[in-house]
Amino acid sequence: MKVTLFAAVSVAISGANAAVGMWQQCGGINYTGDTTCVSGAMCYKYNDWYFQCIPATTTTSPSSTRSSSSSRQSSSTSTRSSSTSSRSTSTSTRTSSTTTTSPSATISPLHDIAVSKGKQYFGVAVDSNELANATYKVLLDDRHLWGQMTPGNKMKWDATEPSRNTFTYSDADALVVWAQGSGKEIRGHTLVWHNQLPSWLTNGGFNNATLVSILQNHVTNLVTHFSGKVKTWDVVNEIFEEDGSWRSSVFYNTIGEYFVDIAFRAAAAADPNVGLAANDYNLDYGGSKVTAYVNLVNRLKSRGVKITQIGSQSHLIVGSMPSYSTLVSNYNAFVATGVDVAITELDIRMTLPVTDALLAQQRKDYNTIIRACMAVPRCIGMTVWAYSDYYSWIPSVFSGEGAALPFDDQLKPKPAFYGIVDGLNGITN
Ligand code: G3I
Numbered sequence: 001m002k003v004t005l006f007a008a009v010s011v012a013i014s015g016a017n018a019a020v021g022m023w024q025q026c027g028g029i030n031y032t033g034d035t036t037c038v039s040g041a042m043c044y045k046y047n048d049w050y051f052q053c054i055p056a057t058t059t060t061s062p063s064s065t066r067s068s069s070s071s072r073q074s075s076s077t078s079t080r081s082s083s084t085s086s087r088s089t090s091t092s093t094r095t096s097s098t099t100t101t102s103p104s105a106t107i108s109p110l111h112d113i114a115v116s117k118g119k120q121y122f123g124v125a126v127d128s129n130e131l132a133n134a135t136y137k138v139l140l141d142d143r144h145l146w147g148q149m150t151p152g153n154k155m156k157w158d159a160t161e162p163s164r165n166t167f168t169y170s171d172a173d174a175l176v177v178w179a180q181g182s183g184k185e186i187r188g189h190t191l192v193w194h195n196q197l198p199s200w201l202t203n204g205g206f207n208n209a210t211l212v213s214i215l216q217n218h219v220t221n222l223v224t225h226f227s228g229k230v231k232t233w234d235v236v237n238e239i240f241e242e243d244g245s246w247r248s249s250v251f252y253n254t255i256g257e258y259f260v261d262i263a264f265r266a267a268a269a270a271d272p273n274v275g276l277a278a279n280d281y282n283l284d285y286g287g288s289k290v291t292a293y294v295n296l297v298n299r300l301k302s303r304g305v306k307i308t309q310i311g312s313q314s315h316l317i318v319g320s321m322p323s324y325s326t327l328v329s330n331y332n333a334f335v336a337t338g339v340d341v342a343i344t345e346l347d348i349r350m351t352l353p354v355t356d357a358l359l360a361q362q363r364k365d366y367n368t369i370i371r372a373c374m375a376v377p378r379c380i381g382m383t384v385w386a387y388s389d390y391y392s393w394i395p396s397v398f399s400g401e402g403a404a405l406p407f408d409d410q411l412k413p414k415p416a417f418y419g420i421v422d423g424l425n426g427i428t429n
Pocket of ligand 1: 152153195196237313345
């Protein structure tokens with residue numbers, strides 16, 4: 001099934017009796033409401049499933065902005081604010097497209113393809129601000145593209161328990177409501193992490209017994225609150241160093257290894273049906289870190305602690321990928337312990353500026369990791385860490401790098417997108 005984006009646009013510039021408001025849905029498969037927009041708006045076809053009322057004012061074609069896209073992209077990483085300003089320009093350009101637009105891109109339904117090939121989902125990470133971007137949200141809403149969502153920040157400790165035993169869920173709840181309304185299962189991210197902790201916790205100087213009770217209280221409260229909504233939790237995140245030793249954290253330093261048992265046991269008690277994962281980066285290359293997780297799963301199971309999945313974040317680098325066979329071998333090593341595997345935060349960054357050669361290599365690299373997951377039956381799904389380069393975390397952390405996601409900062413699919421599609425279909429690029 002193929003969907004044409006920016007294809008011949010269905011336009012209905014309305015009169016005074018129009019029923020559908022600006023930015024509201026006005027058509028698409030399974031849509032049964034009014035199809036006429038309010039005065040000044042037109043019904044714009046984004047894809048077969050979603051038409052939206054947008055301002056009917058200008059005649060700019062999105063495809064005419066294509067050539068300026070890469071230069072903006074390369075400069076967008078110098079500062080976040082310059083990226084933002086270029087994005088708002090591109091957004092207004094895109095939303096004001098009209099019937100003059102010619103076909104420029106084809107969007108295949110990643111989630112539907114993944115499911116048809118035996119996976120549980122293809123998903124995307126989302127943050128609250130992204131839901132306020134009507135243009136970005138069009139593809140985000142598409143349940144055929146993304147059937148799963150992970151909140152990028154709003155379920156973390158600093159967001160959910162900013163003061164001790166005071167829990168704030170409004171942002172996370174809004175993401176959950178949206179995800180449920182757009183056909184996406186939810187991954188909880190994350191219960192216990194050394195990062196994004198509130199200062200009351202990191203600076204509290206708590207002794208072992210008190211920190212155990214704080215940990216149990218936090219895990220129990222979150223898992224209970226989202227019970228029946230979250231499918232799988234990242235119970236612990238990034239607990240090992242590259243050499244397989246324990247990462248220093250307030251939890252490990254105070255409680256020792258058993259903070260992991262405590263967190264998993266509390267989560268399982270709060271929701272016996274939820275999936276329970278350990279999640280980390282750099283599990284793609286094999287070696288000590290992979291061995292550390294294999295050993296941890298075995299120890300947890302020997303102690304009667306439930307763990308159901310290893311999440312491999314897969315924040316990768318164009319041209320520096322592990323081989324297909326290494327990826328498959330890692331996934332199989334986890335599966336051999338009796339757990340599932342998921343690719344949880346996929347992005348593949350490059351050194352800017354973007355070039356055609358880098359985009360071509362990035363396509364191959366996405367294709368490689370997707371094929372590896374497809375080759376392992378218990379690799380259950382894949383999630384990209386946002387879908388467009390505009391919302392990527394990379395430029396703010398890795399100076400001079402970016403363009404890591406399958407859609408560019410104009411929301412147009414890159415070669416990487418088609419590498420994913422081919423990978424899902426078992427086609428080698
Ligand atoms: O919310 C504040 C805002 O109020 C403030 O004005 C702004 C100023 O910089 O900061 C905002 O917080 C930022 C937050 O994202 C929300 O946007 C933090 O500075 C920023 O550090 C934080 O970055 C997040 C990062 O985790 C923190 O470590 C990224 O968005 C998020 O994508 C990233 O996700 C992690 C996964 O959880 C674990 N694996 C690695 C992955 C990438 O780092």
